[in-house]
Amino acid sequence: MKVLTKYIxxxxxxxxxxxxxxxxxxxxxxxxxQLSDIIVRHRVGILKLFELIYYNLPYFASLGxxxxxxxxxxxxxxxxxxxxxITAFLVHGIPSRKLVYPFLILSIIFGAVSFYLNDQIVPxxxxxxxxxxxxxxxxxxxVTIKENVLTKIDESQYFFVKRYxxxxxxxxxxxxxxxxxSEERIITAKKVEKEENSWYLINGKMYVTDRxxxxxxxxxxxxxxxxxxxxxxxxMRVGKSPRDMTGEELIQKIxxxxxxxxxxxxxxxxxxxxxxxxxxxxxxxxxxxxxxLLFGLKSxxxxxxxxxxxxxxxxxxxxxxxxxxxxxxxxxxxxxWYPDLLFAIVGFILFAMLDTPVAYRIRELIAKFLVIxxxxxxxxxxxxxxxxxxxxx
Numbered sequence: 001m002k003v004l005t006k007y008i009x010x011x012x013x014x015x016x017x018x019x020x021x022x023x024x025x026x027x028x029x030x031x032x033x034q035l036s037d038i039i040v041r042h043r044v045g046i047l048k049l050f051e052l053i054y055y056n057l058p059y060f061a062s063l064g065x066x067x068x069x070x071x072x073x074x075x076x077x078x079x080x081x082x083x084x085x086i087t088a089f090l091v092h093g094i095p096s097r098k099l100v101y102p103f104l105i106l107s108i109i110f111g112a113v114s115f116y117l118n119d120q121i122v123p124x125x126x127x128x129x130x131x132x133x134x135x136x137x138x139x140x141x142x143v144t145i146k147e148n149v150l151t152k153i154d155e156s157q158y159f160f161v162k163r164y165x166x167x168x169x170x171x172x173x174x175x176x177x178x179x180x181x182s183e184e185r186i187i188t189a190k191k192v193e194k195e196e197n198s199w200y201l202i203n204g205k206m207y208v209t210d211r212x213x214x215x216x217x218x219x220x221x222x223x224x225x226x227x228x229x230x231x232x233x234x235x236m237r238v239g240k241s242p243r244d245m246t247g248e249e250l251i252q253k254i255x256x257x258x259x260x261x262x263x264x265x266x267x268x269x270x271x272x273x274x275x276x277x278x279x280x281x282x283x284x285x286x287x288x289x290x291x292x293l294l295f296g297l298k299s300x301x302x303x304x305x306x307x308x309x310x311x312x313x314x315x316x317x318x319x320x321x322x323x324x325x326x327x328x329x330x331x332x333x334x335x336x337w338y339p340d341l342l343f344a345i346v347g348f349i350l351f352a353m354l355d356t357p358v359a360y361r362i363r364e365l366i367a368k369f370l371v372i373x374x375x376x377x378x379x380x381x382x383x384x385x386x387x388x389x390x391x392x393x
Contacts, residue, residue, distance in 0.1 A: 001094075001098065004098070005101060005102045008099070008102035008103070011076045012072040012102070012103065012106055013072075014072075015068075015071055015075035015076060016068040016069060016071070016106070018068075018071065018075075019069075019070070019071030019072060020065060020067060021064075022067075022071075023064035023067045023068070024060045024061060027056075027060040028053045028056070031056060032049065032053075048132065052129060052132050052133065055125045055128045056129050058117050058125050059117075061117060062114050062117040062122060063315070065110045065280075066281050066284045066314065066315075067307065067311050068110075069103070069107055069110060069285065069288075070284045070310060070311060071304070071307045072103075072106070073103055073285065073288040073289055074302075074307055077099070077289070078292070078302070086293075095354070095355045096293050096354045096355050097351065097354050097355055099293070100285065100290075103289055104282065104285055106285070107281035107282045108281075108282065110281050111278045111280070111281045112278070114277055114278050114280070115275070115277070119246055119247045119274055123243065123244050123246050127244050130244075157177065157179070159174070159175075159176055159177075160174065160175040160176075160177075160257075161173070161174050162174075171192040172190065173191075174188070174192045174201065176188075176201075176226070182210065182211065183209060183210055183211070183216060184208070184210075184211075185207070185208050186206070186207045186209075187204060187206045187207075189201035189202055189204030190202060190203040198225055199226040200223055200224065200226060201221070201223065201224050201225075203221075203223075204220070204221055204224075205219065205220050205221070206218075206221065242269075245270075247274060250267050251271065254268060265325060265326050266326040268332040268336075269322050269325040269326050269332045269335055272332070272335075272336035273318075273322055273336040275336070276318075276336045276337050276339070279340055280314070283340050283347060284314070284343075286343075286344060286347035286348060287310070287344075287350065288347075290350035290351045290353070290354055291306070291310075291350060293354060294353070294354075314343060317339045317342075318339040321335045321338050321339065322336060
C-alpha cells in the first residue's frame, strides 16, 4: 500500500500544480479585467500591475488549492483508467476505496497550508493590495472611515460605525464604548454629524454600568457632542476589515463586539470561513474520488469539465451563503460550514457505494445514458445537415 500511495502522490503533483497555476492565472486576469477601465484611464504602469497581482497571490493560491486537488484527482484517475492500471489493482485485490488514501494525505497537507495562508499571510498581503489599488489605481488615499470596523481609539475607548456617507459626511448606526476606572459606558447613536470642527451624536442612548455589571444610568438623548482628543476621521483611518485580520484578531474583535452589543456576523463568517476552507480539500477528495471512479472518466477534457463544474458549485455556494450569514439572514457559523456539510454528505454516500453492486449498476446506467445521448445527438446532427442540404437544393 505504501508503494501505491507514493506512486499516486507522484502522479498527482504535476496535475495539482497545473490546476492551481491555471486558477491563479485566471484569477489574476479576472482582477485586471475588472480594473481595466481604471487602469487605462489612470495610466497605471506595468510594474504596479505586477505588484498588485503579487499581493493577491496568497489569496488566489488559497482559493486554488481545492481546484488543484480536484483536478489532480480526475486527471490521475482518468490516466489510471486509460492505462488499465485500475483494473490491475482490482485483480490484485486492491479495492477502489483505497485509492482515496493518497489523495487524503494530499488534502491534509494542503489543507494546513490553506489555513496558514488565510490566517497569517493573506491579511497582511490584502492590506498591501488595498494600499496599492488606492494609491496607484484609484489615485486617491484609502477611504478614511471604514464601515463595519471596530477601531481602538485609545486604551479606554472603542468606536464602531456601520455605514458612512462620504458625500454628506454622516456616520450611521454608531457605537462608542468607554472603559473608565469605576464604570463602563456604552453610547449608541442613529447617526453622527460633523458641524464646523466638532462631531455630534444624534438620537441615541447612553448606558452606564459599574464593574459588577449593574446598571447605574440609562438615558436617551437627541444631540450631544462627541468628546475626542483627535479628529474622528484620523482615528478611524487605522481600522481593519475582517479580511485584513488574523484569526487571533478576529476572535478578539468578536468578543469585543458581543460586549458592545454590536452584531459580529461578518467577523464570525470570516473566522469560520477560514476553518471551513482549510477542511475544503478533504471534502473535495471525499467527493471527487468516488465521482471519478463511478463515472470511469478516461478523457482529460472531461476531467477539466468536471473540475470546473464542481468548483463553481462549491465556491459559488460558499460565497452566496457567506453573504447571507454576514447579513444575519442565516446562522453565521453554519453559513460558513453549509457547503462543506452538503458536499461531505454527498461524498460519503458516494464513497460508501464504491466496490458495491450498486456502484457497478450506476456505472452501467451512466454508460448506457451516454451512448443513448451521443446517438441522439449524432442523429440530430445528421438531420440538421440533411435539412440544410434540402434547403440549398
